[in-house]
Amino acid sequence: MDTDLQAQIAFYLTGKRLATHLQPNDAGQLIPALFSGRRDLTRLRYDFPLVLVNDGVNDVFVAPMSGLIDDILEKIAPGEGHERIRKHVLRIEQEIRARLADGARTEFSALWDEAATQLAKSDKDVGASLALARANLKVDGELVDCDAQTPCTVLLHAWQITQARRAEQFCRRIDRLRLKLSDIIKSDFATSDAGKSAEQLQSSFGNGPLDHFNFDFMAKILRQSAPRESLTQSRRQRILGLLSVLETQQFYARPEHDVTPYTFVFDSCASALTCYCERLPKAVELARALAVAELEIRGEYNEAKHDRLFESFGQNGLDAGDLALFPDYLV
Numbered sequence: 001m002d003t004d005l006q007a008q009i010a011f012y013l014t015g016k017r018l019a020t021h022l023q024p025n026d027a028g029q030l031i032p033a034l035f036s037g038r039r040d041l042t043r044l045r046y047d048f049p050l051v052l053v054n055d056g057v058n059d060v061f062v063a064p065m066s067g068l069i070d071d072i073l074e075k076i077a078p079g080e081g082h083e084r085i086r087k088h089v090l091r092i093e094q095e096i097r098a099r100l101a102d103g104a105r106t107e108f109s110a111l112w113d114e115a116a117t118q119l120a121k122s123d124k125d126v127g128a129s130l131a132l133a134r135a136n137l138k139v140d141g142e143l144v145d146c147d148a149q150t151p152c153t154v155l156l157h158a159w160q161i162t163q164a165r166r167a168e169q170f171c172r173r174i175d176r177l178r179l180k181l182s183d184i185i186k187s188d189f190a191t192s193d194a195g196k197s198a199e200q201l202q203s204s205f206g207n208g209p210l211d212h213f214n215f216d217f218m219a220k221i222l223r224q225s226a227p228r229e230s231l232t233q234s235r236r237q238r239i240l241g242l243l244s245v246l247e248t249q250q251f252y253a254r255p256e257h258d259v260t261p262y263t264f265v266f267d268s269c270a271s272a273l274t275c276y277c278e279r280l281p282k283a284v285e286l287a288r289a290l291a292v293a294e295l296e297i298r299g300e301y302n303e304a305k306h307d308r309l310f311e312s313f314g315q316n317g318l319d320a321g322d323l324a325l326f327p328d329y330l331v
Contacts, residue, residue, distance in 0.1 A: 042097040045090070049100050050150070051108050052141040052157040061158045063139065065108065069093050072136045088129035092116055100145050109140045156265070159330050163264070167252045170325060174246050174254075177290070180297035181239050181246075184231070234303065239296060245289040250282070251326050264327045272329045284314030287322045 010016065047064040073086055095115040096108075104111060112134060120127030144153050231239075247254075253261040262279060266272040288310055295301040314322075 042094060042101050045093070048146040049097065049143045050154065051139065051143060052154070053139055054107075054141045055161065055164075060139075061161050062154055065096070065143065066093065068108070068137075068139055072133050075136045076132050084125070085129045085132065088119075088126045089133045091126070092119060092130055092133075095119060096143070100143055104143075106143065107140055108143050109134075109137060111143060112137065156330070159265075159328065163327050166325075166327065170252050171254065173290070174249075174252075177293040177297065178243060178246050181243050181293060184239055184296070185236070185243075235296075235301075238292070238301075242289050242293045242296065245285055246293070249286050251279075251286065262327075265330045267331070269331055272331050276329060280317070283322075283326055284318060287318055287325065288313045290325070 045066055047066060049065050051063050051065055051068060053060050053063055069089060073089055076082075076085060092112065092115050095118070096111050099111055099115060104114075112130075116127070116130040116134065120130065142157075144150055247257055248259055250259055250262045262275070266275070291313070292301065292306070292310060295306065
């Protein structure tokens with residue numbers, strides 16, 4: 001019997017090897033035979049990669065790419081040639097996985113288009129199937145694979161969507177308050193002697209033919225009409241102060257204002273806590289301004305009652321309702 005075969009039989013029966021025949025194997029190079037089909041993850045169909053959904057469509061901020069592909073197939077595959085279309089779409093899914101594993105970092109739709117262009121060059125039928133599927137791709141976002149940074153990436157994406165929605169609501173409120181407060185100031189000016197001057201009246205008429213208007217006489221008539229009650233000096237200063245606070249706040253970015261917004265993403269709890277404490281007086285000031293502005297535009301601010309009340313506003317910090325107005329700190 002061949003000596004090599006004898007050595008192999010002896011190893012099989014006894015577990016012992018002959019030093020002159022069987023050589024040791026590097027255990028680091030071995031994998032279980034049942035795992036051999038899982039060595040290339042790009043050929044498997046599983047939840048990764050994930051799509052970081054843009055703007056949180058339908059309150060979904062992250063979705064598995066395979067799930068989005070399944071949604072597309074449900075819309076287009078039940079028709080004629082469904083099995084052919086399904087194979088073509090699953091083929092591009094595998095191609096996207098392979099490209100992402102090679103280091104591609106882009107949005108789902110962009111990577112789809114790149115892969116579809118390449119696949120369609122060799123088969124027109126594939127191109128037709130992928131074009132049909134592409135027309136039903138309604139959800140888009142950055143693709144992320146499973147790696148050490150995935151948890152942080154997904155959490156940051158969810159935080160950004162939440163803060164963007166909060167910022168949109170907050171800025172709409174600020175815009176409404178600023179408009180109403182500005183209207184109070186403008187209305188008071190329009191009824192003042194300065195607002196009724198001939199020069200002011202002429203400028204308010206624009207650039208049309210003005211030969212038939214006597215603005216000096218018109219100003220005289222208006223000054224003699226029953227005057228409206230003008231703003232008190234204290235209320236005027238209060239409203240102007242509110243406008244200043246609303247326009248210079250740094251908690252939410254305002255492109256039309258030349259103010260650098262705060263950052264709310266930190267690498268440590270200590271730095272986040274330090275910034276929170278430093279910004280707390282500004283947060284109290286802004287929350288107070290919002291509350292006072294709401295009373296002012298409704299004409300409900302009573303100096304005798306509210307001045308003392310708002311002097312102590314926020315001395316013990318802000319409650320949960322006020323804190324919910326501001327961005328969350330992310331560590």
